[in-house]
Amino acid sequence: MNIDLLTKMANEISAFFATESPPDQAAQDVAQHLRRFWEPRMRRQIIAHVREHGGAGLTDLARRGVETLAAGESDGA
């Protein structure tokens, strides 16, 4: 899928949790949102984007959220 669009979506999700969640919880909440609402191919693609391109365009929280998501996915969660 269009990675620019996925990046934008991930950033917007993070913008919500940036103020809503306590700082140590925010990345976890972003990851949880992605896990609950993003179809697997979208999740795979954003994870690949972080792995292969350092998550270019993602905000810091969005990138950390995706990394948290990636860790959970490889656990088979």
Add this chain to the structure above:
Amino acid sequence: MFAIDYHDHGTAAPLAGAPVTLQIDGHEVTVPAGTSLMRAAALAGIDVPKLCATDTLKAFGSCRLCLVQVEGRKGYPASCTTLAEAGMKVRTQSPDLQRLRRGVIDLYVSDHPLECDDCAANGHCELQSMAAVVGVTQTSYARGAMHRPLAVDRSNPYFEFDPQLCIVCSRCVRACDEVQGTFALTVQSRGFASKIAASEDRPFLESECVSCGACVEACPTAALSEKSLAHGKARERAVTTTCAYCGVGCSFTAEVGGTAEAPEVVRMVPNRNGHANHGHACVKGRFAYGYAMHSDRQLKPMIRKSIRESWREVSWDEAIAYAASEIRRVQAKYGRDAVGGITSSRCTNEETFLVQKLVRAAFGTNNVDTCARVCHSPTGYGLKSTLGESAGTQAFTSVSQTDVILLIGANPTDGHPVFASQMKQRLREGAKLIVIDPRAIGLVRSPHVTADFHLQLRPGTNVAMLNALAHVVVTEGLTREQYVAERCEVPSYERWKAFVSEPHNSPEALAEVTGVPAEQVRRAARLYATGGNGAIYYGLGVTEHSQGSTAVMALANLAMATGNLGREGVGVNPLRGQNNVQGSCDMGSFPHEFSGYRHVSDPAVRALFEQAWGVKLDPEPGLRIPNMFEAALDGTFRAMYVQGEDFVQSDPDTHHVTHAMEAMECVIVQDLFLNETAQFAHVFLPGSSFLEKDGTFTNAERRISRVRQIIPPRAGYADWEVTMLLSNALGYPMNYRHPAEIMDEIARLTPTFEGVSYAKLDRLGSIQWPCNEAAPEGTPTMHVGQFVRGKGRFYTTEYVPTSERVNSRFPLILTTGRILSQYNVGAQTRRTDNVVWHEEDLLEIHPHDAETRGIADGDWVGLTSRTGETVLRARVSERIAPGVVYTTFHFPQTQANIVTTENSDWATNCPEYKVTAVEVVRITQAEAWRARAAQERAAGSSRQPVHA
């Protein structure tokens, strides 16, 4: 004229009163205090003659036909205006009364034509039946000129007014005032010369009349009558059903004539026992049902190999077999998840449930979504997160207990007209109104209703506005601390309080962003928090934003903090656009959840469905509609089944959608008409209208109502049967004999529907879910005593401006909405006489913006955004603020969505229809502009499909 099966009680039931026992004609009757003698008699089976009374209107006491005698009292009181008292002894019949009544009728008849056999109301006219009751067949007065010289007004497409037949009972005037709240009619002159007139004696069509038909139904004679009755069409039976237009979900009595083989709807009359509408309706539901019989209906299945080929009509068998084989071919080639389905908010609960079952169980994927994605998905997310249930909290009748209405991003007089009338009744009784909207919607100023505040904010700044309101509530100490302490998660509340108290959330700091003076915001906030019962009503102007879900949470926060949840008169209420938006969401149409809003990853829930459906189900969320388009362009999504949905017209950024559709290998469209989406389809399956099937719809107040079959499916199958055929062809058997069996399955699998059945619906008329052991007859008010979630949860709602910004190229903000006479993409209403009110979409532009661009009212203008351009006519109007333009999206020619963007709500991907940066220019040659725009589109797009 009432529905043929209706028994009028003359006056309405009082709200509630202590029981009062009296005698009427020797019968003992017990009624609640506040009941009229006329109603008490009717309840005892005694119909007192009457003409000016009917039970949707306040008693008027003008005709003097309903006189009775009360023992120990002098004279002859009117039974419609006299209330029952304990111990009263009432006579409704006596020689004296008969004489008086004959005198009244004699006078009426002297001025009324007596050619009843030729009259549309023959057999149903109240004057005719009253004359028979009192034994008057001729008048004793000399027959004068009567009102013969007055012309019949046939200007309205659906009803006509024949002054000659009018008895000046003023029921129509009162219906327009009391029920509809439009105040379009008056009685002109006095005595014999008195006459009913619409808006200073203009033809109905040119008057303020909004064609709701309330006056027509209230009229006791044929003076105001439906044109469909003009040819003396017989009405053999009455069937109760539910309107298929908006989320109010009005109940109707369909009067059916024709023959047994070819039954025909002669008239639709709003059901006075209907729990959502109480006998009222709007121009769409009451009159605009003719689309069902329109010659544009495609009644034969069709297939084609490619969208460049012409269609070929085929048998049902061939179409279904082809569709099934294509689904399986695509899955074999691209994988199981390369297919999906779309359910429709226009279809019944049962049909929606079956489509998502087909996708999950027979296709084996969770790629199912619904058109609610593009309207109210943020409602589901926002209300579930904060309160614990994805639905509005109140019954419509709750508004009659409201003291302050906060209306944001909704235009009920156009979008939800019958509920708007209920709101207006309450506002006329003195409730206060706060409107938050970029546009001066009808309720800001209408007859006898003026908003106390109109916070005319810039499109896209709802969250800023709601934070500013919350700031005032918190910093001025207007919260209900005890309520919150008992009912909400206190840590979340403390965080929220600290957040909204920050200076950057003050009305003063945000005035620059919202464009609304801080003092107005402060006063509005104080009114909502302290004015008594505060109720929030909102619409797509809240949800269709990049922060749609955040705004819904902000509304819930405000209501919790001020203690405005959990009883009558308060609440947070989404006004749903389409008839079954609530139902389609309830039924598990979203890719991540089963019916009853339960996530697919929950093993216990999955196990329940796996056992019932006999297949393994996918634990991962599927694609949402916009994701499907992205995946189509990517080459990983290749086939879809679309029931009753026209996203090529309704979804944003049309070019993007059409490129995605061109990349699909198999699109199965099931619809009434060859809609815009069908241009990209390979299989067309004829759909059935709401007149042609059984089922249920769930309205905006969670009310489940029956839809009943009136005529056989014109193409042979109801929509639910077509889904079954497809499923069976795919090798996943579905064998329901009736939608009642589908509802039984829904009830077995969905806790909030546990107690729902067709038998119970027949008995109760309608049911508001949750309906279960704890609430066997349903739940009008949610969150009583405790939130569904347990403790209410506050969320901090930082305002994040949309990325769609104005600049020098696109200096105006376009926002969109709808109009009373048309409905959504207009597929139905454009195929009715409703087009007399709205022949085309118009662009509203403020006089200042029009002047600087040299635009005059009625000019053609080009509307350009960064995604596309379209042409429409301008209407110069002060209803919108400078810097903002507004249009509707009812006509495909306009293709308003060519200009909307792919921006969407962060949580749900609900598109941001309400904010698009645009420029408007005056043009002289509309056709040339259109042609050039089309050429440019064809020549290239930045996002071409990837063909696998």
